[in-house]
Amino acid sequence: MAFELKPGAFSLFKNDKKTKETQPDWKGSIKLPDGNEYWFDAWNKTSTNSAGGVFLSGKLGNPKQGSSTVDQPTAYQPFPPLGQAPADDEVPF
Numbered sequence: 001m002a003f004e005l006k007p008g009a010f011s012l013f014k015n016d017k018k019t020k021e022t023q024p025d026w027k028g029s030i031k032l033p034d035g036n037e038y039w040f041d042a043w044n045k046t047s048t049n050s051a052g053g054v055f056l057s058g059k060l061g062n063p064k065q066g067s068s069t070v071d072q073p074t075a076y077q078p079f080p081p082l083g084q085a086p087a088d089d090e091v092p093f
Helices: none
Strands: 009-014 026-031 037-046 054-063
Touching: 009 054, 026 054
Parallel strands: none
Antiparallel strands: 009 026, 026 037, 037 054
């Protein structure tokens, strides 16, 4: 049985295939409470303020397609602002 995320959870794995500085340091997925699962990429960052410190910066991608995350490209599309209807104006229920 394959691992399945529970709603509200995410998993990140070190990106061992990183070849450029612009590629994410971590790759994984997140399952929102509504059950939709999205790609999730994260980068190691260092704060520039006086306190300094290391943190993660990340992006959510399009919904996952299929059951395998291997060698599938991550494409990003912005989400509509909160309270704004999706472009297709369909009611999701």
